[in-house]
Amino acid sequence: MISGYDHFVQLAESLQWDETTLDLSADREAWPKLGETERDQVLGLLAGFVIAETAVAGNLGNYQVAAAGRDEKSMEEAFRSQARDEARHARFFDLVTAEVAGIPGATAAQRRDHLRTFVADDLVDLFEGRLPATAERLVEDHGGLTDAVGLYHMVIEGVVLLAGQHAMLEALEGLSHKLPGVHKGMELVLRDERWHIGFGSRVIQNADIGADKANELLEWGESATKSWGNLITVEAIEIAMRQHRRRLKATGIKFWSDA
Ligand SMILES: [Fe+2]
Ligand SMILES: [Fe+2]
Numbered sequence: 001m002i003s004g005y006d007h008f009v010q011l012a013e014s015l016q017w018d019e020t021t022l023d024l025s026a027d028r029e030a031w032p033k034l035g036e037t038e039r040d041q042v043l044g045l046l047a048g049f050v051i052a053e054t055a056v057a058g059n060l061g062n063y064q065v066a067a068a069g070r071d072e073k074s075m076e077e078a079f080r081s082q083a084r085d086e087a088r089h090a091r092f093f094d095l096v097t098a099e100v101a102g103i104p105g106a107t108a109a110q111r112r113d114h115l116r117t118f119v120a121d122d123l124v125d126l127f128e129g130r131l132p133a134t135a136e137r138l139v140e141d142h143g144g145l146t147d148a149v150g151l152y153h154m155v156i157e158g159v160v161l162l163a164g165q166h167a168m169l170e171a172l173e174g175l176s177h178k179l180p181g182v183h184k185g186m187e188l189v190l191r192d193e194r195w196h197i198g199f200g201s202r203v204i205q206n207a208d209i210g211a212d213k214a215n216e217l218l219e220w221g222e223s224a225t226k227s228w229g230n231l232i233t234v235e236a237i238e239i240a241m242r243q244h245r246r247r248l249k250a251t252g253i254k255f256w257s258d259a
Contacts, residue, residue: 012081019092030177047118055127057086153200163240
């Protein structure tokens with residue numbers, strides 16, 4: 001019988017993919033033919049994903065540590081499965097920036113230094129400041145896991161990254177020269193992200209958070225999406241926020257505004 005979070009672990013197992021088998025040859029040929037505005041937007045979004053996925057992959061270990069003390073063992077396993085996905089996402093986006101966009105650097109860390117100049121400081125702060133600080137606190141305070149999942153799964157994955165991923169798919173579809181390998185990889189990343197967000201929603205649901213916390217998550221979501229600056233549209237933010245609100249409601253939360 002499947003119980004707790006086992007379902008997510010099994011789902012993750014069935015969805016594994018390998019970024020090195022994606023064919024990026026057509027993408028490499030198309031890249032130099034893109035217009036400057038097209039390249040700037042795609043590169044800005046890619047830079048955000050490299051920074052974000054590297055940061056999330058590196059911080060999930062502390063979530064596992066906090067979950068290890070729980071009765072429900074499958075939660076720790078689900079965080080482990082998720083960390084494997086995030087590491088693959090980080091490798092995929094790094095591969096694209098190196099091999100398609102030609103970002104210089106001998107290592108992923110060197111390329112990342114270069115990519116930070118393509119996004120707003122707020123976005124870098126969210127992933128390289130606020131997220132690690134939250135994850136670090138988990139080592140001392142395992143009870144902070146619900147809040148930390150609220151920031152990671154609900155706000156960062158459910159709003160900030162989802163808005164960026166949808167903006168990227170839209171940008172890719174409108175390009176004058178197509179990037180089919182990047183498009184395929186984006187779809188696979190989104191497929192993984194769906195279970196990550198589903199898993200986080202389940203953790204929040206089981207924690208039975210109150211209206212204050214839920215409203216806080218709504219506000220965090222709204223302010224955090226602004227970190228993309230003009231790389232994503234107001235519409236993309238609105239769509240992500242609508243989904244965020246619906247997701248929070250589905251966890252059984254009653255908002256003050258509903259009373
Ligand atoms: Fe990811
Ligand atoms: Fe994720």
